[in-house]
Amino acid sequence: MVVRSGKAKLLVVLLSFVVVAGLLAGGAAEPEVEPDRVVPEEFDWRQFEGETVVFNFPAHAAYNAVAPLIPEFEELTGINVETDQMAYMRLHDAQLLEMSQPRGDYDLIAMVVMWKTEYADGGLIQPLEPFFEQRHLAMPDYDFDDLVDPYVENTGMVGGDKIYLGGEGATLYGIPLGAETSFLAYRKDLFDEHGIDVPETYDDVVEVARYFAEEVDGVYGLAMRGASGHQATHAWLLHASPFGATVFDENWEPAFTSPESIETLEFMKKMVEYGPPGTASFDQDGQFNAFLQGDTAMYIDASVITGPIRNPEQSAIEGKVGYALHPRARTNLSQTGGFGIAIPSNASNPEAAFLLMQWLTSPEVERRAVLDGAGPVRHSTVNDPELQEKFPEFKVLAEQLNYANPDWRPIIPEWGEINEMLGIAINQVLTGDKTPEQAMQDVEQPIRDVMERAGYYD
Amino acid sequence: MATTLRKTVTPGLFILPALACILLILIFPVLSGVRLSFFEYAMRDFATGDDPVFIGLDNFRILFGSANFRASIRVTLVFVSGVVVFELLLGLILALLMEGGIKGLRLFRTLFILPIMIAPVVVGLIWRFMYHPSFGILNYFLARLGLDPIPWLHSTEWALRSVIIADVWQWTPFVFLILLAGLQGVPKDLIEAGIVDGCSYLQNLFFVKLPAIASIIAVAAILRLIDAFRSLVVIYVMTYGGPGVSTEVMSLHLYKTAFMAQRLGRASAIAVILLAILLLFSSVLVVRTLRTERK
Known part of the structure; x- marks a missing residue:
């Protein structure tokens, strides 16, 4: 009964999102008539220029490593990113309070994986497949399959074999960043x-x-x-x-x-x-x-x-x-644990947030963040011979990931x-x-x- | 007739806005809290729009059936009584030592106020570091004196004492300041009369000074009592209720129920119980003070 009404809510949220997305797409179409725009086939990084994304994340090695790179994203996209960093045990209260309002302050949140079911089950965060399915939103060269499987399952999947696991019927709600x-x-x-x-x-x-x-x-x-x-x-x-x-x-x-x-x-x-x-x-x-x-x-x-x-x-x-x-x-x-990033259902600019989400977890940014103390969440990074040379634990990690237990x-x-x-x-x-x-x-x-x-x- | 009416109604009208304010910001939240204690309500229901479910007295039944909740009542009572008794005693002794106006009283007074001014989170952190089993300064001194280290915060036996010590450190100065002001306000002639009648210092203290400041002692006790019942931050930072539940006071149990377990209804029930206990204790004190003042 409760689950059904939860799903109904989710549907409403999804539908309203589609409507909002339609409106946004309509609004964003306008500048495309400008002559100096990039060719339509190429990924348009500047499609949400001028929007603001508020990103709530913890004091944590991976986030400390990506935070200084964010100005480059702002330059690339014209999206203004406001960061709200706090101690990790405080995130939960802050996020719940924000996400319980009709319109919250946060567009992108970093959550400890153990909160994902609660958030997803309550309809507080959005499924990510609808974003990835829209070609104008999905960043090329993202290489989703390169993300470490047990991390993706542990960080992002809800409603599969067990409610907190992947498998049949599972929905993706988060992307690992700072997973471990x-x-x-x-x-x-x-x-x-x-x-x-x-x-x-x-x-x-x-x-x-x-x-x-x-x-x-x-x-x-x-x-x-x-x-x-x-x-x-x-x-x-x-x-x-x-x-x-x-x-x-x-x-x-x-x-x-x-x-x-x-x-x-x-x-x-x-x-x-x-x-x-x-x-x-x-x-x-x-x-x-x-x-x-x-x-x-x-x-x-x-x-x-x-x-x-x-x-x-x-x-x-x-x-x-x-x-x-x-x-x-x-x-x-x-174990599998740590953090993932997700988009609240009441985000003001979910699509701009989705761009930031992909950019932060893209192979190139990950590589640079890893050099600055972040833990790797991509197979390509862990198995990179050059990085393995520099970080002796990567060889162990590459093997350990075979035994990482999402359950x-x-x-x-x-x-x-x-x-x-x-x-x-x-x-x-x-x-x-x-x-x-x-x-x-x-x-x-x-x-x-x-x-x-x-x-x-x- | 008209004048009597004016005499009764007019003051009432003047009080009305203040009364409305009090109703709005004091009584209403309390009542809605009491109401919520009969419901099951999770924080995420805000977002999903699910209504609270009425469950009668279930929250209270579950609470009193829970060993951890009963433990938190016991811990709270021990903490509060320990804290209030020691703070009053130490505060009184300090005030008596300084009432004569010793040299450098101003300096002492300023120094004494410092702990009160430090933010609770910082107090928690400072004491956590001082109590640290390996790096802490307290165990370092114990070792220098050739004594065994004390497991300040990580044994069930010591943790609550350690938490009480930290609170006594922070709030004794507050009691001291109130009592000092009280002592300095005792009319000189009363004390001099005692001396003339041949009172010893102790006789003067117990039969003249203390009765004269009884109501002030009661005020200090009430203030500390209320504060101690609600204290959360220092304990949260120092032990987070551990080891086990040995320092989990009711307010911390309430916090965990509301924010970790997401049960707002049950958390409200804890708040109601806490309020009831608090009202019981403070009303006893208030009534007794009023009675002595009337005499």
Whole structure:
């Protein structure tokens, strides 16, 4: 019932968009009579000259890298781009408030992938296929298929095999920019010094972490997140994926009390024990700092850390880091996450925003952004021999992307609430307040209640 | 007859605009919040145009069935009572030390006001850094003194205490300033009369000064009580409610319910419960103060 009305809304939004597009196209046709216009077959970058696009994005390596390039887009298109940059945890509130109004301020937004289903399901962002299908809007040489598949599926697809996945019936809502997978980063210098092999399995990770924590003064094992809520859930999901644990089974019944999940939690407990003090309170900043300041020998998490590692202002370990595949437990499956860009349904200038969207994620801009600290989202970039030479992690990334798992986190509209509930329970395990079994059992019924009320068991 | 009417109606007419304003900006939002607490409403329903669904007392039933919500009530009560008691005690001691007008009182007063003027987000960050297990200055000093490090923010045992310490640091000066002004306003002859009658310092304090400023102490307590019940930012920045839910006060639980879980109706229900608790505590204080003043 709710879904149907959501779809009806979407239809209305789409229809109204078609009408608006028609009006805009009519308005834009006028200057084409000017004699010095480009030939019609060629892509017209200046078709939305004079329009303003407001772009809302986070303080994040990929966006910090593309932001300085935006004036070139303005010069190319005559479109005026206003940027609104904020801390990433603040984006959600700001975007929801803007997108809930009849006419919002934002024309292009960067969203954490876990918000996409909520936004798309609520009709807050627009499907992108209608844009790509219009020849005058689709930029030539964009090469959509070059975008890393698991990233596109994870960032942009809604309504496929599962509501948050691609597959039959899925609709594209976002394009990856600042998307990431996970891998292992380790202190090459310390590993060499102590004659340690790079860990390939989770058992190896435990052994190496124990060694550093117990044998080496001032160095601990693994930099891991653990703070109550989203951060702890993220860490659990990250390790649960290779251990084979999931939040729900195929029937949406809670599955986090499974032996695999308990095994994941036992592993995390060990990492707190062998980790730097305060691991159980680390958010992503705390985790980054622990590794970047040389407190830990290993880091397994988002690949976005490579930017900060190379930044001498943030890093004490520049040039001392090696990279390897996400260690294997039952599988090598790594996370997919980070950010994608989308166009709000109530955008004032959606077509101009679409041009900016393509330009920002085009092969050429991506290549330049990567040189300035952004993570790659295109196969061509990751596999570029020249870039692989410059960035040693690209070879690892190219292989890791084969194992990137778009289904490592159930991004259903209720995820925001469940994410917090689960994260509190996981944190209680890490601080030693509850045993893994106890914590997971305590949160099973409350989470099932949320799912039941949302109608998953009808 | 006409004059009595004028006497009763005219003042009423003059108050009317102010009353209308208060109704509009104070009472109406409160009432609509109370109304919303009986509904299920997600923020994205704004955009889709879906109407709130009436669910009766379900929000309250779910809340009181939730271990995390019950924990947040307990955390709030411990936090508020800890904060108010320590701030009043410390503030009073400081005010008594300074009421005689010690040398450099002005300088001290200015220094003391500084914490109040710092933005809460910054206070949260400063304390988070000071409490940091590896880089924090507090554990550094503990280590220099040969003591074990304290897990300030990352143990369930310590986190709430640490949060209380930070709040006491920031708001004791406020209480101190109010009480200092109160003490300086106590008529000199009262105190001198006490001295002439042979009162000791403590007798003078407990039987003359404190009764004289009782209502001012109550005002300071009410203000801090209300503020402490609603405090969110410092805790949000320092611990985000963790570890577990050990520092998740009701206002933070409310924030998470509204913005993370997207349940505006249930968040309103939390606000209603918070308001009820707040009214209960502050009305007790207000009534008691009024009663003592009437005496």
